Amino acid sequence: MGLVATRVLWVMITSVICTDAIRSHDGFVSCMSNTIPFVNTSRYVFTRDMPMHSSLVSSQHNPRCSNSTSSQRQVGIVTPNNIAEIQAAIICSREQGLQVRVRSGGHDYEGLSYLCKIPFVIIDMRNLRSIRINIKQETAWVDSRATLGELYYSIAQKSQTHGFPAGICPSVGVGGHFSGGGFGTMVRKYGLAADNVIDAYLVDAKGRFLDRKSMGEDLFWAIRGGGGASFGVVVSWKIKLVRVPSKVTVFNVYKNMDQHTIGIIHHWQHIAHKMKNELVIRVLIQYVHGDTNTSVQALFNSLFLGELNDLIPLMNETFPQLGLKAEDCIEMSWIDSVVFFS
Structure with missing residues (x-):
């Protein structure tokens, strides 16, 4: 194929992608408004025509996020504040034929939170980062947007003889780390981070909110090392704290x-x-x-x-x-x- 023909074909493909993205954008925003009618969608749904969008996309940890072809396919970014808004994003993505990419907020050097071959929506978990430590039970609930550093600090605020066996980089998000296994300096004593996950809250592809019991052991096994975003959106993880010496x-x-x-x-x-x-x-x-x-x-x-x-x-x-x-x-x-x- 000649150079001119190639350019014409590329322009045609790009035009189709952009047209599909625009059509999907309108349908997606409308669906979100109808699914949660009493909440202003501009509070948590950001599209490319909105000033806030560019700052949500760019990140020093994610050098591939500015990929131009992928950017054309991206319909918008959803920054949910609760489970209902995650469910709405998934349901509306299905209705509009969109893929979903999940971003915890830490490192994503492969750019998998930003890349897709068809129009897609990013669910950005930035607002869901709480950590609830229970030293008496030696457990904690950790939202997916929390970082490893925030988790370690929260544990140390409660106890000097407890820790958690995860990675050494404090700016890594727990969502991607736990769902990918999670390797760290206490791995020989306590295994991977995923080995110490004892429950999880997940929204699946049908928009159902599930815990370990309701999702079943096969799915619970899969999200601990198989990549949580492959099977749904993991909202929060219940982890087992481990004991460490005072020195x-x-x-x-x-x-x-x-x-x-x-x-x-x-x-x-x-x-x-x-x-x-x-x-x-x-x-x-x-x-x-x-x-x-x-x-x-x-x-x-x-x-x-x-x-x-x-x-x-x-x-x-x-x-x-x-x-x-x-x-x-x-x-x-x-x-x-x-x-x-x-």
């Missing part, structure tokens, strides 16, 4: 990359999974830029759920090749270790 120990050990360090890394790969579950050692291989040259270093980065006096003998017995010394280590509270890793 934990962290360390950073840097090694210049040479044959000796390669040998240490090789040994680490064979013994790390056999060490006490309270100990996690990560290895990060990274460039170090100096004034005159660039070198490569290996960083051995660790959390031990215990005190220094227990860590040093353990390391001397199981991983003496690293040469860990007491001065490499810092004792601190678990919540301080969150800051250390982030």
Whole structure:
């Protein structure tokens, strides 16, 4: 196909996309108004012709959100304040033949909250971010828009001997993190974040509001690692808090990359999974830029759920090749270790 013909075809396709999006936009907004008649939709439904829309789309965590082709297909952004508004968005999307993309508000480097091949609506969970801690029961309800940092801080406000086994980056949204599994520094002791989810509130593709009992164990299993947005909109997660010691120990050990360090890394790969579950050692291989040259270093980065006096003998017995010394280590509270890793 020639260049001119290609351009004409692209203009025709783009025109169809835009026309469909405009038609869907009008029908979607009308449906939302009719479904919740006593609430002004301009309070939580934002379309491209509204001043607020561009600020809702753009995000430093989501570099692909400005994708022009996807933007043409996007009918609007819904920022629900309650479950009824989520249900209305799903019901009206189905009625208008629209896809739904869910955004928790954290990182989305793949841009999956913004990309779709047909006209679609984004359900942005930014208004649903409450965290309700119950230390007596050692549980918490966490809305999907809350970040890991907010969750950790809320736990620490209630207890210095409780935590939660999720990731190290505090700006990650729990909705995407939990539904994708959730890997962190306490994974060897307590498993993934998803392993510690014990209930959830979900709005499914039919607009039904479900908890663990009503959704069934198969669906409950699927949203904990299979991607929550693949099966519905997870509004809130009930999690099991875990116990942490009042003091934990962290360390950073840097090694210049040479044959000796390669040998240490090789040994680490064979013994790390056999060490006490309270100990996690990560290895990060990274460039170090100096004034005159660039070198490569290996960083051995660790959390031990215990005190220094227990860590040093353990390391001397199981991983003496690293040469860990007491001065490499810092004792601190678990919540301080969150800051250390982030």
